[in-house]
Amino acid sequence: MTDELVIALRQQITDLATTLDALTSHRRDTSVRLLCGRGNRSEAVMLPLAEYQKVKFEEAVSITYLGIEVRDHAPLHLRAAGLEFGFDDLPSAVFLEPELMHRTEDQEIRLIHQNMLRSAVLRLCRSTHRLPQRFRAFASLSDDSQVSSDWMQMIELPIWREGITTDDLHRWMRGLE
Numbered sequence: 001m002t003d004e005l006v007i008a009l010r011q012q013i014t015d016l017a018t019t020l021d022a023l024t025s026h027r028r029d030t031s032v033r034l035l036c037g038r039g040n041r042s043e044a045v046m047l048p049l050a051e052y053q054k055v056k057f058e059e060a061v062s063i064t065y066l067g068i069e070v071r072d073h074a075p076l077h078l079r080a081a082g083l084e085f086g087f088d089d090l091p092s093a094v095f096l097e098p099e100l101m102h103r104t105e106d107q108e109i110r111l112i113h114q115n116m117l118r119s120a121v122l123r124l125c126r127s128t129h130r131l132p133q134r135f136r137a138f139a140s141l142s143d144d145s146q147v148s149s150d151w152m153q154m155i156e157l158p159i160w161r162e163g164i165t166t167d168d169l170h171r172w173m174r175g176l177e
Helices: 003-024 112-129 168-174
Strands: 030-039 045-048 063-071 077-087 092-096 101-105 107-113 134-141 146-148
Touching: 003 101, 030 134, 030 146, 045 063, 063 077, 063 112, 063 134, 077 107, 092 112, 107 112, 112 168
Parallel strands: none
Antiparallel strands: 030 045, 030 063, 063 107, 077 092, 077 134, 101 107, 134 146
C-alpha cells in the first residue's frame, strides 16, 4: 500500500469512529418531577409539588394524589417508575406501585393515592424502625438508565395533616416502636 492510501484509510477509520461515538453517546433528555393534586383518578388536577403546597383548598373531602411525571423529547420507554425513600444510615427503599393516569409518546404520569402512600410509609417505618429523611421520584428506562427528581424532605410528603412538624413525625415514629 502506498502512504497516501494508508493516510486515507486512517482518516476514514477516524471519521467512522467519530460518527459511531456520536450515534451511541446520544444523551436522553428525560426529566422526572413530583406532582400533587386533588380530585378523582380520572380527573385529578395536578400541580408541581412545590406549587401545590402553596395552595389552600376549601374542599376538605377530595382525595389527594402524589404524581410522578416522566417526560422526554423522544419516545419514552419506561420499565418502572416510583418513589425512593432515603435514610442516612440504611440503603434507600423503593416503592413501585403508582397507577398509570396518562400516557403519550413522550410523557407519562403515574398516581399514588394518599392512603396507599401513607400505608406504604407506615410499613416502611415499621420494618426499618426508622423514619426516612427524604424521598424522590425515579424512572427506570428501557436502556437501563435511571432518572430521578431532586430529594425532598419527608415533611413535604403530602400525606401528613396540615401543620405537622418534623418533631411531630419523630414523636409519631417513636410511638410505632
